[in-house]
Amino acid sequence: VLARMAERPWNRYPDFESIALRTAIANAYGLTAENILVGNGSNELLAAAIGAFVGPGTPVVFARPTFALYEKLVTIAGGLAVPIDFDPDSGLLPLEDMLSAIRKYDNAVAIVCSPNNPTGGVLPAGGLVALLDNGAMVLLDEAYGDFAQSGVPALLDRLVTFRTFSKAWGLAALRVGWLASTAENCREIRKVKLPYSLNVISEAIAEVALEHPGIRDRNVAYILSERERLFAAMQRVPRIRVFPTQANFITFRSERKLFDALCRRGILIREVAGGCLRVSVGTREENDAFLAALKEVA
Ligand code: PMP
Numbered sequence: 001v002l003a004r005m006a007e008r009p010w011n012r013y014p015d016f017e018s019i020a021l022r023t024a025i026a027n028a029y030g031l032t033a034e035n036i037l038v039g040n041g042s043n044e045l046l047a048a049a050i051g052a053f054v055g056p057g058t059p060v061v062f063a064r065p066t067f068a069l070y071e072k073l074v075t076i077a078g079g080l081a082v083p084i085d086f087d088p089d090s091g092l093l094p095l096e097d098m099l100s101a102i103r104k105y106d107n108a109v110a111i112v113c114s115p116n117n118p119t120g121g122v123l124p125a126g127g128l129v130a131l132l133d134n135g136a137m138v139l140l141d142e143a144y145g146d147f148a149q150s151g152v153p154a155l156l157d158r159l160v161t162f163r164t165f166s167k168a169w170g171l172a173a174l175r176v177g178w179l180a181s182t183a184e185n186c187r188e189i190r191k192v193k194l195p196y197s198l199n200v201i202s203e204a205i206a207e208v209a210l211e212h213p214g215i216r217d218r219n220v221a222y223i224l225s226e227r228e229r230l231f232a233a234m235q236r237v238p239r240i241r242v243f244p245t246q247a248n249f250i251t252f253r254s255e256r257k258l259f260d261a262l263c264r265r266g267i268l269i270r271e272v273a274g275g276c277l278r279v280s281v282g283t284r285e286e287n288d289a290f291l292a293a294l295k296e297v298a
């Protein structure tokens with residue numbers, strides 16, 4: 001990275017098209033650069049895509065709870081938020097109810113976070129095709145997809161898939177996200193996206209990272225093995241209910257208010273809707289510290 005940065009003229013703007021990074025991402029997935037856009041975190045691309053496809057009154061169907069940014073962006077765009085409660089028993093996204101909601105409209109957009117933040121569940125098998133077949137434009141946020149072995153993003157007319165360097169790559173501070181879609185959708189989203197939003201340092205680091213996919217794969221393997229260990233241990237803790245997860249976090253419900261009690265023991269996790277808490281899978285030592293505290297307070 002340092003060698004690449006030394007070669008760059010820092011007084012010049014970055015490449016307008018971010019062609020080097022888009023090509024590197026495209027090559028990694030067997031796609032072409034015209035199918036890829038990069039942004040300052042996938043957040044920026046979600047904002048651009050919602051800006052491109054959601055207008056005043058556009059119905060936007062999404063699971064509840066989900067990543068809070070979607071509803072905020074939909075509201076800013078003047079869209080009609082249509083939240084659908086997730087199924088706590090299966091942990092899966094509420095596909096059937098989402099489909100019924102989509103069928104009520106002829107111009108629905110579905111925002112699907114799979115695995116879902118914060119519940120950890122994925123879209124049931126065949127869900128993506130069903131959403132598209134029922135006429136929805138689908139914005140598929142796979143920020144946590146690497147933990148659920150999602151492969152190459154599909155290129156379909158009404159589908160935009162979002163990925164990020166923030167999770168499995170462990171590079172959240174860089175603020176690099178990307179999306180994959182048809183060339184036409186990419187052209188539409190580019191009309192809304194800010195120019196030059198990615199800086200050359202982050203671009204260079206992401207390019208170098210892609211040359212070392214083993215970094216991501218090692219992170220994913222470590223987190224998956226720790227997730228299984230943590231999940232099994234949490235299932236043995238009385239009085240909490242653990243939701244099935246395919247992400248790098250575990251969400252659980254407790255009748256007691258555990259958040260403050262955990263904080264007092266030096267453990268800060270995330271409070272989510274409905275009396276639930278979400279813990280991110282960390283290092284073995286962090287996970288052990290969390291488990292020890294949880295067993296004390298639960
Ligand atoms: N999508 C989801 C579901 C997320 O949870 C997050 C971050 N918490 C993002 C997108 C944003 O990722 P980025 O760092 O790429 O902006």
